[in-house]
Amino acid sequence: MIEKALSGNRLYWTWLAILLAIMGVGGLCYVQQFNYGLGITGMSRDVSWGLYISQFTFLVGVAAGGVMLVLPYYLHNYKVFGRITILGEFMAVAAVSMCLMFILADLGQPMRALNVLLHPTPNSILFWDMIVLNVYLFLNIVGGWVILNAEKKEVPPPKWVKALIYISIPWAISIHTVTAFLYCGLPGRHYWLTAILAPRFLASAFAAGPALLVICALILRRYTAFDAGKEAINKLVTIITYAAILNFFFVGLELFVGYYSNIPGHMHTLDYLFFGHEDGGVLYDNLVGPMRFSMFIGMAATIALLFPKMRDSYCKIGWLCGAIFLSLWIDKGLGLVLGGFVPSPLDYYVEYYPTAIELGITAAVWATGAFILTVLYKVAISVKLTKEA
Amino acid sequence: MDNSRRKFLKLAGVSAIAGIAAPAAFNSLLKGEAFASGGGSGHGEDKAPTGKRYGFVVDVQKFAADKDLAQRCINACHTTHNVPDFGKDNKKDEIKWIWTETFGHAFPDHSQYKKNTQLVDLPIMTFCNHCDNPPCVRACPTKATFKNADGMVLMDFHRCIGCRFCMAACPYGARSFNWRNPAVKNEDGSYKYIRRPNLDFPTRMRGVVEKCNMCAERLAEGKQPACVDACRPTDGIIFGDLNDPNSEVSKVLREKFTIQRKPALGTKPSIFYII
Numbered sequence: 001m002i003e004k005a006l007s008g009n010r011l012y013w014t015w016l017a018i019l020l021a022i023m024g025v026g027g028l029c030y031v032q033q034f035n036y037g038l039g040i041t042g043m044s045r046d047v048s049w050g051l052y053i054s055q056f057t058f059l060v061g062v063a064a065g066g067v068m069l070v071l072p073y074y075l076h077n078y079k080v081f082g083r084i085t086i087l088g089e090f091m092a093v094a095a096v097s098m099c100l101m102f103i104l105a106d107l108g109q110p111m112r113a114l115n116v117l118l119h120p121t122p123n124s125i126l127f128w129d130m131i132v133l134n135v136y137l138f139l140n141i142v143g144g145w146v147i148l149n150a151e152k153k154e155v156p157p158p159k160w161v162k163a164l165i166y167i168s169i170p171w172a173i174s175i176h177t178v179t180a181f182l183y184c185g186l187p188g189r190h191y192w193l194t195a196i197l198a199p200r201f202l203a204s205a206f207a208a209g210p211a212l213l214v215i216c217a218l219i220l221r222r223y224t225a226f227d228a229g230k231e232a233i234n235k236l237v238t239i240i241t242y243a244a245i246l247n248f249f250f251v252g253l254e255l256f257v258g259y260y261s262n263i264p265g266h267m268h269t270l271d272y273l274f275f276g277h278e279d280g281g282v283l284y285d286n287l288v289g290p291m292r293f294s295m296f297i298g299m300a301a302t303i304a305l306l307f308p309k310m311r312d313s314y315c316k317i318g319w320l321c322g323a324i325f326l327s328l329w330i331d332k333g334l335g336l337v338l339g340g341f342v343p344s345p346l347d348y349y350v351e352y353y354p355t356a357i358e359l360g361i362t363a364a365v366w367a368t369g370a371f372i373l374t375v376l377y378k379v380a381i382s383v384k385l386t387k388e389a
Numbered sequence: 390m391d392n393s394r395r396k397f398l399k400l401a402g403v404s405a406i407a408g409i410a411a412p413a414a415f416n417s418l419l420k421g422e423a424f425a426s427g428g429g430s431g432h433g434e435d436k437a438p439t440g441k442r443y444g445f446v447v448d449v450q451k452f453a454a455d456k457d458l459a460q461r462c463i464n465a466c467h468t469t470h471n472v473p474d475f476g477k478d479n480k481k482d483e484i485k486w487i488w489t490e491t492f493g494h495a496f497p498d499h500s501q502y503k504k505n506t507q508l509v510d511l512p513i514m515t516f517c518n519h520c521d522n523p524p525c526v527r528a529c530p531t532k533a534t535f536k537n538a539d540g541m542v543l544m545d546f547h548r549c550i551g552c553r554f555c556m557a558a559c560p561y562g563a564r565s566f567n568w569r570n571p572a573v574k575n576e577d578g579s580y581k582y583i584r585r586p587n588l589d590f591p592t593r594m595r596g597v598v599e600k601c602n603m604c605a606e607r608l609a610e611g612k613q614p615a616c617v618d619a620c621r622p623t624d625g626i627i628f629g630d631l632n633d634p635n636s637e638v639s640k641v642l643r644e645k646f647t648i649q650r651k652p653a654l655g656t657k658p659s660i661f662y663i664i
Contacts, residue, residue, distance in 0.1 A: 037595035038551070039568030044481040048556040048566060108551015108566065108596025115531040115550050126530035126554050187524050187654040188560025265498065346490060346515075346562045347497040350480075 001149060004382035005375045011223060012378065019371045026364015029357045030105065038108055041358040046350035047341040051362050052106035054337035056099045058208070058329055059369075060179045061201060063095035063136065065209010067172030068239050074165050080235060083384065084217060084228045089144035090376035091213055092172070096137040098369035105361050125181045132175045139168040144380075152383045176201045183336075188345045191269035191336075194257075200250040201332070206243035208328040210236050211321040216377070218318045226381045237305060237317055244302040244324050251295070251331070268347075269339045277349055284349040287338060290330045298327025442521065442540035443603060444631040444659035445617075446641045451625040452489075452512050458625050459489045459512045465619035466516075469604070471592045473571035473582035484565040486601040487516040487616055492664075498651060508664070514616075514626065517542060517563040517601035518650065518658035525555035525564065534598075540631075540659065541603045549597040556598060560654050563600050570595040631659065 033040050043050040069088035072078035104110050121127050143164045150157035180198035187193065214236050217228040258266040271277055274292065276285025301323035304310045311317055343349050354362070452458050466472070466487045475482045493501050495513040519542045525534050526542060533549035536542050556564045572592035573581045580586050590606065593599055604614035612618070617628045629636035638661075641647075647661035 037567070037569045039482055039595070043568070045483050045556075045565055046562070048553045103552075106552070108553070108598075109549065109594075112531075112548070112550045115533075115548055119531045119548065121530050121532050123527050124530040124554070126528070126552060130530070182554070183557075186528070186558045187656060188651065189557065340557070344562055345497075345560045346494045348494065 001145075001152060001379050001383065004379045008378060012374075016371065016374060019367045019374070022367035023364045023371065026360045026362075026367065029360035029364065032357055033105075033361060034110070038106075040355060042352055042354045044350060044352070046344045046348055047338065047352040049106070049337055049341065050352055051354045051358055052102045054333050055362060055365070056102035056106070057179060057183075057201075057337055058333035059095045059099045059102070060133070060176055061205030061328075061332065062209045062212055063092040063099065064172045064176040064202065064205040065207075065213070066092035066095075066140070067169055068206050068210045068236070068243075069213070070165065070172070071169050072235075074162075075169065078235075080229065080232045084213070084232055086144050086148055086380045086384075087216065087228075087377065088209075088213060089140045090380060091209070091216070091373060092140040093137060093144065093376060094369045094373035095209075096133055096140070096175075097372055098365050099133055100137070101365045101368060102362075105365065125178060125185060129175075129178050129182060132171065132178050136168065136171050136175050139164050139171060143168060144376075148380055148383055151387060154387070173202065176205050183340060189340050190263075190265035192340045194254065196250055196253060200247065200254075203243050203247040203250055204328045204332055207240050207247055208325055208332075210240045210243070211325040211328075214240070214321045215318060215325065216373070218314055220377065220381065221314070224381055225385055233314070233317065234311065237311060237321070240321060240324060241302060241305040244298065244305075244328075247328065248295075248299055248302065268343050272342050272349070273335050273339050277343070279349055282349075284342070284351055286351045286353070287335055291335050294327045294330035294335070297323045298331070301327065440538060440540075440632065442631045442659065443519065443608075443628065444540075444638055444661065445614075446627040446638050446645075446647065446661045446663060447514050448623075448625055448627070448663045449511050449513060450663065451620070451623045452514060453507075455623060455625075458620060458623065459514060461619045462514060462616040462626065463487055463489075465615040466601070468585050469587055469607075469615040470590055470602070471571075471580075471583050471587055472599075473580075474584065475569075475582055482568045484567065484571065484599065486565075486599070487514060489513060490515045496648070496650060498653070499648075511664070513662065515561065515563070515650075516616075516660070517603070518561055518656065518660050519601075519603055521657035521659065522655060524558040524560065524654075524656060528554040528558035530554065537605075541605055542600075543602055543605060544597075544599055546591070546593055546597050546599065551596040551598065553598060560651050560656065561658075564598050565600065566598050567593050567595045 041050055041052075066088035069081050069085045073081040073085045104113060107113055116127060116130055143161055146161045147157045147165075177198045180201040183189070183192035184194060184197035214233060217233060217236075220226045221228065255270060258270045268277070272284060273287050274295075276283050276288045278284075301320045305320050305324075310320065338352055342351065463485075467474070467485075470486060472484055472486055475484075489512040492499075492504065492508050492511055492513055495515050519540060521540060523534075523536055523542045526536050529535075530552060531548050531550055533545045534542065534555050535545070551566070553566055556566060571582055572594070575581050580592070583592065586592070604612070604616075607614060614626075614628050617626045620626045627638050627641055629638040631638055631642070633639060641663075642661060645663050647663050649658045649661055652658070
């Protein structure tokens with residue numbers, strides 16, 4: 001089937017070429033980082049995780065979001081998602097691949113990455129995260145590919161693949177729960193030390209993942225003959241809306257607990273993220289703008305989606321989904337991870353700014369993800385279109 | 390109908406019993422002891438583990454009396470362990486095993502309200518607490534950070550993959566990361582960032598985490614930790630077995646009022662401060 005990715009129009013090849021160019025530049029950046037060390041990034045003794053780990057955290061959510069198609073289709077036999085479930089599974093493949101690349105990019109000694117397998121350490125959440133991510137990648141590659149192949153040959157998929165699909169549903173929850181456990185099991189980091197972190201992660205994942213999927217479906221509709229169908233898009237938008245409402249409700253709960261309890265440790269990061277913190281005449285507020293912007297566009301877009309009038313055109317839906325995706329990317333892909341480090345456990349305010357090299361590597365990983373996604377979508381759509389023709 | 394209700398009640402009953410019993414069972418699994426000793430109450434109070442548990446008592450007043458004492462400790466430790474110095478204005482790459490903090494930063498969750506002026510300026514020596522219940526050991530995915538039988542929290546530099554999960558986990562900011570190569574050499578073969586290299590102790594490579602190792606290598610030779618020696622003739626830092634009632638630390642702890650950093654977190658630090 002992979003040969004289907006080798007034929008395409010000029011637009012397809014141009015897009016792949018652009019992605020390859022970004023990957024090339026990012027690759028050169030990585031060579032620099034590999035030779036010098038992580039000191040080439042903006043990370044420091046106080047903010048010891050930066051863009052790489054925050055992107056990883058956000059993308060685990062995008063990967064988990066695919067389950068919002070798989071679950072209704074396979075568990076509730078919701079036929080409308082039949083055409084696009086494969087898009088959800090392949091998006092999960094691309095997203096998990098990016099997660100693994102971001103982790104590798106973040107290691108101080110990448111050559112020793114296999115130590116996690118050579119010295120399995122069940123008390124470390126990172127060990128379990130490695131397991132759930134890799135298994136989820138496997139479940140989605142195999143599940144998606146086998147079912148697509150069966151579809152191409154017009155035979156029913158083998159029975160065993162059904163088992164994989166059913167396992168993949170709770171597994172999607174597990175990848176984001178375990179990723180939340182990376183953070184919320186740490187003493188002394190008040191911003192992360194909250195039982196609602198995993199639910200909050202899942203709510204934002206079930207909004208961000210499907211939002212990206214809707215955007216992809218709309219792009220495919222515009223540039224290819226593949227149409228996901230109005231009903232499927234509408235249903236997805238409903239899922240996104242409710243998940244986004246839950247997400248902002250959870251954010252509100254955090255704000256309530258922090259500010260009503262009046263415990264300094266619980267308020268410090270919230271202060272830093274939303275209002276800025278002044279210390280010795282210096283104002284630490286580099287995330288205030290993005291965080292306020294994130295809350296504003298996220299909530300505005302979510303409220304807008306509640307009105308049927310705002311859903312009556314693909315164009316509006318596309319923009320609103322884009323706004324929700326961007327909002328959640330800022331909230332989780334920047335604020336959540338960086339906020340955990342500021343202030344430091346010793347109450348120092350050290351801000352983090354990524355360097356150009358770091359941005360280049362980050363862009364390259366995103367481009368690689370887009371490349372994987374494009375190729376997989378090309379195969380899936382070619383199969384579906386030839387069958388339908 | 391009737392049948393399903395009975396089934397539900399049965400299930401509910403079993404779940405309730407499981408719910409009540411599980412935490413206790415889980416606790417005994419985790420700790421190997423189901424019941425805490427009756428001795429203490431409040432946060433950070435628990436039965437002391439048996440066997441050796443090395444710890445420190447830092448007498449802050451001694452450091453206040455002798456302004457150079459802190460720097461002598463830092464120099465002794467950093468020279469002994471080839472800790473690189475990237476310069477004062479390079480905070481980003483900074484590596485430190487032992488350093489001074491103000492009271493407010495070393496004890497941020499203590500009340501800072503109307504503290505006496507002398508306290509605010511006290512130099513508080515801070516280093517790895519070698520916690521009895523170390524979050525960094527729990528977080529490490531490769532066992533590069535581990536606790537040995539004597540209660541020392543140690544690092545295997547050769548196993549560390551540089552994920553820095555331990556840095557996120559440590560509530561005391563005691564860990565440093567080698568963001569760059571600390572052992573770069575000048576043309577004449579001397580180290581660029583290590584002024585007086587100690588040939589008996591290794592240098593590190595970039596990409597690994599490091600921290601105070603309680604001078605494990607000196608203890609093995611029957612010596613005291615370098616910072617403790619540097620404090621002599623004062624007793625600025627006292628070192629010994631917290632579980633040995635006859636050790637000097639135990640004696641001081643019995644006699645003096647001491648505090649620990651962030652005891653509410655349950656990490657059970659092995660450093661006690663006489664303020």
